[in-house]
Amino acid sequence: MSSLEGKKVAITGGGSGIGAGIATALAAAGCHVLIGGRRQPTLESAASQMSGKVLTHVLDVADRQSVETFFQFAEKELGEIDILVNSAGINIANRRMDAMEPDDWDKVLQVNASGAYYCIHQVLPAMRRRKDGLVINISSIAGKRAISLGGVVYCASKFAMTALGTAISNEVRNEGVRITNVYPGEVNTPILDNRPVKVTQEHKDSILQPEDIAALVTAICHLPPRAHVPEIVIKPTTQEWV
Numbered sequence: 001m002s003s004l005e006g007k008k009v010a011i012t013g014g015g016s017g018i019g020a021g022i023a024t025a026l027a028a029a030g031c032h033v034l035i036g037g038r039r040q041p042t043l044e045s046a047a048s049q050m051s052g053k054v055l056t057h058v059l060d061v062a063d064r065q066s067v068e069t070f071f072q073f074a075e076k077e078l079g080e081i082d083i084l085v086n087s088a089g090i091n092i093a094n095r096r097m098d099a100m101e102p103d104d105w106d107k108v109l110q111v112n113a114s115g116a117y118y119c120i121h122q123v124l125p126a127m128r129r130r131k132d133g134l135v136i137n138i139s140s141i142a143g144k145r146a147i148s149l150g151g152v153v154y155c156a157s158k159f160a161m162t163a164l165g166t167a168i169s170n171e172v173r174n175e176g177v178r179i180t181n182v183y184p185g186e187v188n189t190p191i192l193d194n195r196p197v198k199v200t201q202e203h204k205d206s207i208l209q210p211e212d213i214a215a216l217v218t219a220i221c222h223l224p225p226r227a228h229v230p231e232i233v234i235k236p237t238t239q240e241w242v
Protein backbone atom coordinates (compact mmCIF):
# COMPACT_ATOMS: atom_id res chain seq x y z
CA MET A 1 0.00 0.00 0.00
CA SER A 2 1.52 3.35 -1.07
CA SER A 3 1.49 6.15 1.47
CA LEU A 4 -0.64 9.17 0.56
CA GLU A 5 1.16 11.45 3.03
CA GLY A 6 1.90 14.79 1.35
CA LYS A 7 0.41 13.84 -2.03
CA LYS A 8 -0.93 16.91 -3.83
CA VAL A 9 -4.53 16.50 -4.86
CA ALA A 10 -6.89 18.72 -6.89
CA ILE A 11 -10.60 17.92 -6.76
CA THR A 12 -13.12 19.63 -9.03
CA GLY A 13 -16.62 19.78 -7.60
CA GLY A 14 -14.98 19.28 -4.21
CA GLY A 15 -17.40 21.51 -2.29
CA SER A 16 -20.25 19.02 -2.13
CA GLY A 17 -21.37 15.44 -2.61
CA ILE A 18 -18.89 12.90 -3.97
CA GLY A 19 -16.08 15.42 -4.45
CA ALA A 20 -16.36 16.62 -0.86
CA GLY A 21 -16.45 13.01 0.36
CA ILE A 22 -13.24 12.22 -1.53
CA ALA A 23 -11.58 15.42 -0.30
CA THR A 24 -12.44 14.54 3.30
CA ALA A 25 -11.00 11.03 2.97
CA LEU A 26 -7.81 12.03 1.12
CA ALA A 27 -7.09 14.94 3.47
CA ALA A 28 -7.53 12.58 6.43
CA ALA A 29 -5.05 10.21 4.72
CA GLY A 30 -2.44 12.99 4.73
CA CYS A 31 -2.90 14.45 1.25
CA HIS A 32 -2.66 18.19 0.62
CA VAL A 33 -5.95 18.93 -1.06
CA LEU A 34 -7.31 21.77 -3.20
CA ILE A 35 -11.05 21.76 -3.86
CA GLY A 36 -12.71 23.83 -6.59
CA GLY A 37 -16.23 24.77 -7.62
CA ARG A 38 -18.19 27.82 -8.69
CA ARG A 39 -19.49 28.76 -5.21
CA GLN A 40 -16.73 29.94 -2.89
CA PRO A 41 -18.94 29.91 0.28
CA THR A 42 -19.83 26.26 -0.39
CA LEU A 43 -16.15 25.40 -0.79
CA GLU A 44 -15.23 27.18 2.43
CA SER A 45 -18.03 25.58 4.38
CA ALA A 46 -17.02 22.12 3.12
CA ALA A 47 -13.33 22.71 3.84
CA SER A 48 -14.10 23.87 7.38
CA GLN A 49 -15.54 20.44 8.12
CA MET A 50 -12.46 18.56 6.87
CA SER A 51 -9.35 17.80 8.87
CA GLY A 52 -5.87 18.14 7.38
CA LYS A 53 -4.61 20.53 4.72
CA VAL A 54 -7.51 21.63 2.50
CA LEU A 55 -7.36 24.73 0.30
CA THR A 56 -10.18 26.21 -1.74
CA HIS A 57 -10.29 28.15 -5.00
CA VAL A 58 -13.20 29.16 -7.17
CA LEU A 59 -13.39 27.18 -10.43
CA ASP A 60 -15.68 26.95 -13.42
CA VAL A 61 -14.51 23.90 -15.37
CA ALA A 62 -16.48 25.08 -18.40
CA ASP A 63 -14.31 28.19 -18.62
CA ARG A 64 -10.76 27.55 -19.84
CA GLN A 65 -9.38 30.72 -18.25
CA SER A 66 -10.88 29.76 -14.90
CA VAL A 67 -9.37 26.27 -15.18
CA GLU A 68 -5.96 27.74 -15.95
CA THR A 69 -6.16 30.13 -12.98
CA PHE A 70 -7.21 27.27 -10.68
CA PHE A 71 -4.22 25.11 -11.62
CA GLN A 72 -1.81 28.07 -11.43
CA PHE A 73 -3.05 28.55 -7.85
CA ALA A 74 -2.63 24.80 -7.24
CA GLU A 75 0.97 24.83 -8.39
CA LYS A 76 1.82 27.98 -6.43
CA GLU A 77 0.28 26.75 -3.18
CA LEU A 78 0.84 22.99 -3.36
CA GLY A 79 3.28 22.26 -6.19
CA GLU A 80 2.68 19.87 -9.09
CA ILE A 81 -0.48 17.82 -8.74
CA ASP A 82 -0.09 14.07 -8.05
CA ILE A 83 -3.78 13.19 -8.12
CA LEU A 84 -6.57 14.93 -10.05
CA VAL A 85 -10.18 14.03 -9.25
CA ASN A 86 -12.71 15.21 -11.84
CA SER A 87 -15.95 15.28 -9.86
CA ALA A 88 -17.55 18.50 -11.15
CA GLY A 89 -20.73 17.61 -12.96
CA ILE A 90 -24.29 18.68 -13.65
CA ASN A 91 -27.55 17.37 -15.03
CA ILE A 92 -30.71 19.10 -16.18
CA ALA A 93 -34.26 18.54 -14.97
CA ASN A 94 -35.79 18.04 -18.43
CA ARG A 95 -33.81 15.05 -19.62
CA ARG A 96 -35.82 13.62 -22.48
CA MET A 97 -35.15 14.58 -26.09
CA ASP A 98 -38.61 16.11 -26.45
CA ALA A 99 -38.10 18.33 -23.39
CA MET A 100 -34.51 19.50 -23.62
CA GLU A 101 -33.17 22.39 -25.69
CA PRO A 102 -29.92 22.71 -27.67
CA ASP A 103 -28.62 25.08 -24.95
CA ASP A 104 -29.04 22.25 -22.40
CA TRP A 105 -26.95 20.00 -24.61
CA ASP A 106 -24.18 22.61 -24.85
CA LYS A 107 -24.21 23.35 -21.11
CA VAL A 108 -23.98 19.74 -19.90
CA LEU A 109 -21.37 18.70 -22.48
CA GLN A 110 -19.31 21.77 -21.63
CA VAL A 111 -19.17 20.98 -17.90
CA ASN A 112 -19.14 17.17 -17.80
CA ALA A 113 -17.02 16.40 -20.87
CA SER A 114 -15.04 19.48 -21.91
CA GLY A 115 -14.47 20.48 -18.27
CA ALA A 116 -12.84 17.14 -17.49
CA TYR A 117 -10.70 17.44 -20.63
CA TYR A 118 -9.57 20.97 -19.73
CA CYS A 119 -8.50 19.84 -16.25
CA ILE A 120 -6.61 16.76 -17.48
CA HIS A 121 -4.94 18.98 -20.09
CA GLN A 122 -3.59 21.15 -17.25
CA VAL A 123 -2.00 18.38 -15.17
CA LEU A 124 -0.96 15.78 -17.72
CA PRO A 125 2.30 17.32 -19.06
CA ALA A 126 3.89 17.47 -15.59
CA MET A 127 2.64 13.97 -14.75
CA ARG A 128 4.22 12.62 -17.94
CA ARG A 129 7.46 14.42 -17.20
CA ARG A 130 7.58 13.06 -13.65
CA LYS A 131 6.43 9.65 -14.89
CA ASP A 132 3.88 9.59 -12.10
CA GLY A 133 0.29 10.71 -11.71
CA LEU A 134 -3.24 9.52 -11.19
CA VAL A 135 -6.49 10.94 -12.59
CA ILE A 136 -9.83 9.81 -11.21
CA ASN A 137 -12.81 10.59 -13.44
CA ILE A 138 -16.11 10.43 -11.59
CA SER A 139 -18.23 9.28 -14.50
CA SER A 140 -21.51 7.44 -13.84
CA ILE A 141 -23.20 4.20 -14.79
CA ALA A 142 -24.76 6.59 -17.33
CA GLY A 143 -21.27 6.55 -18.89
CA LYS A 144 -21.60 2.82 -19.53
CA ARG A 145 -25.33 2.42 -20.19
CA ALA A 146 -27.61 5.05 -21.74
CA ILE A 147 -30.14 4.89 -18.88
CA SER A 148 -33.29 7.01 -18.90
CA LEU A 149 -32.62 8.04 -15.28
CA GLY A 150 -29.63 10.05 -16.54
CA GLY A 151 -31.24 11.27 -19.74
CA VAL A 152 -29.97 12.06 -23.23
CA VAL A 153 -27.28 14.65 -22.72
CA TYR A 154 -26.05 13.44 -19.31
CA CYS A 155 -25.46 9.96 -20.76
CA ALA A 156 -23.76 11.42 -23.84
CA SER A 157 -21.50 13.57 -21.64
CA LYS A 158 -20.55 10.64 -19.41
CA PHE A 159 -19.88 8.38 -22.40
CA ALA A 160 -17.55 11.16 -23.60
CA MET A 161 -15.81 11.12 -20.23
CA THR A 162 -15.45 7.34 -20.48
CA ALA A 163 -13.78 7.60 -23.88
CA LEU A 164 -11.64 10.53 -22.74
CA GLY A 165 -10.28 8.62 -19.77
CA THR A 166 -9.68 5.38 -21.66
CA ALA A 167 -8.10 6.96 -24.73
CA ILE A 168 -5.70 9.17 -22.75
CA SER A 169 -4.90 6.33 -20.38
CA ASN A 170 -3.79 4.13 -23.26
CA GLU A 171 -1.58 6.91 -24.60
CA VAL A 172 0.23 7.44 -21.29
CA ARG A 173 0.39 3.92 -19.89
CA ASN A 174 4.13 3.63 -20.56
CA GLU A 175 4.79 7.00 -18.90
CA GLY A 176 3.69 6.11 -15.39
CA VAL A 177 0.36 7.94 -15.58
CA ARG A 178 -2.88 6.17 -14.66
CA ILE A 179 -6.47 7.23 -15.32
CA THR A 180 -9.38 5.53 -13.60
CA ASN A 181 -12.98 5.94 -14.70
CA VAL A 182 -15.33 5.40 -11.74
CA TYR A 183 -18.94 4.61 -12.62
CA PRO A 184 -21.18 5.16 -9.60
CA GLY A 185 -24.83 4.21 -9.51
CA GLU A 186 -27.13 6.34 -7.37
CA VAL A 187 -25.37 8.33 -4.63
CA ASN A 188 -27.08 10.49 -2.02
CA THR A 189 -25.84 13.97 -2.99
CA PRO A 190 -27.37 17.37 -3.85
CA ILE A 191 -27.45 16.47 -7.56
CA LEU A 192 -30.53 14.32 -6.82
CA ASP A 193 -32.50 17.49 -6.10
CA ASN A 194 -32.38 18.20 -9.84
CA ARG A 195 -34.31 15.05 -10.74
CA PRO A 196 -37.64 15.44 -12.59
CA VAL A 197 -39.30 13.32 -9.88
CA LYS A 198 -38.59 14.20 -6.22
CA VAL A 199 -36.38 11.66 -4.44
CA THR A 200 -37.71 10.58 -1.04
CA GLN A 201 -35.56 10.63 2.08
CA GLU A 202 -36.14 6.90 2.44
CA HIS A 203 -34.66 6.33 -1.01
CA LYS A 204 -31.73 8.67 -0.30
CA ASP A 205 -30.94 6.67 2.83
CA SER A 206 -31.02 3.38 0.92
CA ILE A 207 -28.53 4.24 -1.84
CA LEU A 208 -24.75 4.85 -1.88
CA GLN A 209 -23.37 7.66 0.30
CA PRO A 210 -20.43 9.93 -0.72
CA GLU A 211 -18.15 8.17 1.79
CA ASP A 212 -18.66 4.89 -0.10
CA ILE A 213 -17.21 6.39 -3.27
CA ALA A 214 -14.51 8.06 -1.18
CA ALA A 215 -13.47 4.70 0.31
CA LEU A 216 -13.19 3.19 -3.15
CA VAL A 217 -11.21 6.11 -4.56
CA THR A 218 -8.90 6.16 -1.53
CA ALA A 219 -8.19 2.44 -2.05
CA ILE A 220 -7.33 3.11 -5.71
CA CYS A 221 -5.05 5.98 -4.67
CA HIS A 222 -3.23 3.65 -2.24
CA LEU A 223 -2.33 1.17 -4.98
CA PRO A 224 1.34 1.09 -6.02
CA PRO A 225 2.24 2.84 -9.32
CA ARG A 226 2.51 -0.54 -11.09
CA ALA A 227 -1.20 -1.24 -10.51
CA HIS A 228 -3.82 0.44 -12.68
CA VAL A 229 -7.61 0.19 -12.33
CA PRO A 230 -8.92 1.40 -15.72
CA GLU A 231 -12.56 1.38 -14.69
CA ILE A 232 -14.83 0.31 -11.89
CA VAL A 233 -18.60 0.22 -11.31
CA ILE A 234 -20.01 0.81 -7.82
CA LYS A 235 -23.75 0.79 -7.24
CA PRO A 236 -26.25 0.48 -4.42
CA THR A 237 -26.86 -3.19 -3.70
CA THR A 238 -30.53 -2.65 -4.50
CA GLN A 239 -29.95 -0.95 -7.86
CA GLU A 240 -30.42 -3.08 -10.95
CA TRP A 241 -27.39 -3.64 -13.23
CA VAL A 242 -28.08 -4.80 -16.75
Ligand SMILES: NC(=O)c1ccc[n+]([C@@H]2O[C@H](COP(=O)([O-])OP(=O)(O)OC[C@H]3O[C@@H](n4cnc5c(N)ncnc54)[C@H](OP(=O)(O)O)[C@@H]3O)[C@@H](O)[C@H]2O)c1
Residues within 6 Å of the ligand: 012, 013, 014, 015, 016, 017, 018, 019, 036, 037, 038, 039, 040, 042, 059, 060, 061, 062, 086, 087, 088, 089, 090, 111, 115, 138, 139, 140, 141, 183, 184, 185, 186, 187, 188, 189, 190, 191, 192
Ligand atom coordinates in the same frame (compact mmCIF):
# COMPACT_ATOMS: atom_id res chain seq x y z
N1 LIG B 1 -25.14 11.47 -7.16
C1 LIG B 1 -25.23 10.51 -8.06
O1 LIG B 1 -26.17 9.70 -8.04
C2 LIG B 1 -24.15 10.34 -9.08
C3 LIG B 1 -24.03 9.12 -9.73
C4 LIG B 1 -23.05 8.95 -10.68
C5 LIG B 1 -22.19 9.98 -10.97
N2 LIG B 1 -22.31 11.18 -10.35
C6 LIG B 1 -21.37 12.22 -10.71
O2 LIG B 1 -20.65 12.59 -9.56
C7 LIG B 1 -20.12 13.89 -9.74
C8 LIG B 1 -20.37 14.69 -8.48
O3 LIG B 1 -21.76 14.91 -8.34
P1 LIG B 1 -22.48 14.76 -6.94
O4 LIG B 1 -23.41 13.64 -7.07
O5 LIG B 1 -21.49 14.78 -5.87
O6 LIG B 1 -23.39 16.08 -6.94
P2 LIG B 1 -23.10 17.55 -6.43
O7 LIG B 1 -23.05 17.58 -4.95
O8 LIG B 1 -24.10 18.39 -7.12
O9 LIG B 1 -21.64 17.83 -6.96
C9 LIG B 1 -21.35 18.44 -8.17
C10 LIG B 1 -20.29 19.45 -7.90
O10 LIG B 1 -19.83 19.98 -9.14
C11 LIG B 1 -19.65 21.37 -8.99
N3 LIG B 1 -19.81 21.99 -10.28
C12 LIG B 1 -20.90 22.01 -11.09
N4 LIG B 1 -20.66 22.71 -12.20
C13 LIG B 1 -19.38 23.13 -12.10
C14 LIG B 1 -18.54 23.90 -12.93
N5 LIG B 1 -18.98 24.41 -14.10
N6 LIG B 1 -17.28 24.13 -12.54
C15 LIG B 1 -16.82 23.64 -11.36
N7 LIG B 1 -17.58 22.91 -10.52
C16 LIG B 1 -18.83 22.67 -10.90
C17 LIG B 1 -20.71 21.82 -8.00
O11 LIG B 1 -20.28 22.97 -7.29
P3 LIG B 1 -20.71 24.45 -7.76
O12 LIG B 1 -22.19 24.40 -8.05
O13 LIG B 1 -20.33 25.31 -6.62
O14 LIG B 1 -19.90 24.74 -8.98
C18 LIG B 1 -20.78 20.62 -7.06
O15 LIG B 1 -19.91 20.78 -5.96
C19 LIG B 1 -20.83 14.47 -10.97
O16 LIG B 1 -19.93 14.43 -12.06
C20 LIG B 1 -21.98 13.53 -11.19
O17 LIG B 1 -22.33 13.47 -12.53
C21 LIG B 1 -23.27 11.38 -9.39
